[in-house]
Amino acid sequence: MIRNVAGAVLALAGATAAVLSPFRAWYDGRHGRDYALDELFTGITEAKADLWWSLLLPFAFAALLTLVGVVLRSRLLVGLAGLVVLGFTVFWMVRVGQYEGSLTVDGDGTGLGDGVANALGGGILLLLGALVMSGRRGRKAREGPEERTGRAGRAWPEEPRAYAAPPGGPGPGPGTGPGPREDPVADPYGAPAGDPRESAAPGSYDPYGSEPTRTFEVPDRERDQGQDGPGPR
Incomplete structure (x- = not known):
């Protein structure tokens, strides 16, 4: 931001000096506005030129390029304006x-x-302003939060994190649950590890909520009668 402001000040000062230079003496007391623009291509004459067809025209065009370059923070336009001023001044010389x-x-x-000194100095100031300006690219490079945040202030999703897998199975991932346990947890009261249904004794309480199992011992006499039929009364 500071570089753009400093470059803009230098560029505007150079454009002002270039526009005012045709109203000063250029050679032998003759002002720059007295030299016709076409005389730079056909040859210098003693004729007095029209104001807007004199050296003022290219310098006014350079000032317009400078204004557009400062508004757009374009180093190219400001540098081009400096080259226009220096080019026409050297060509006139x-x-x-x-x-x-x-x-x-x-x-x-x-x-x-x-007047020639003002024109040369204005062109040099324009080139210095273009060098000092950071331009639009320098402004984007300083926008650190824009790398992670959008223009509307919405944060981009972060990358998925890696989780260490537990000893009993694969770790949690996107769309997956915990893996099966291979090592059963032993009962802290001393029961052996494994399925409690298999290790539970008859008549003991089922930890899964089912009814307790009851066993009855059948007397030998009633068991024999059930096999041979009812005996005589």
Whole structure:
């Protein structure tokens, strides 16, 4: 956030300096707004150009790119604006050098003026602003909670955890219950391990809730009568 603000300040300062530079003296006291834009391709003349067809046009376009780049936090647009300003300034210097035979810097105002310095400084500030800005990618990289939380504040499901399996069977998992026990638990009162139905003595209490089993001893006489039939009365 701080880098974007600092870069935006540098970029806006550079765009302002570039837009104001055509209203300053560029060479021999002649302002930049007096140079027609087509003279950069056909040759410098002494004719006075229209305001919106002078060097002001590319610099105004660079200022528009700067505003859009600052709003969108786009380093590419801000850097492109700086290249436009520097490119047209250097191109103008080449054309004026061809027309005048050489370029001079004199203190009496007969050489390069402060308008050229403003244009060059504005282009450099635009490039510095593009370098300082972190851009949209830097902003997304700092959003740590977004890696685990959605835009609506809803947390993503966590990965399933691994559970250690107990000695008697497989551990619990998604959609499965505990495994069967292989080692029966012995009775703390001394009963042997195993099925209590098999180890229970006749007539003892059934721990599963069934009725107690009762046994009756049949006398030998009644058992013999039941086999041979009823005896004589």
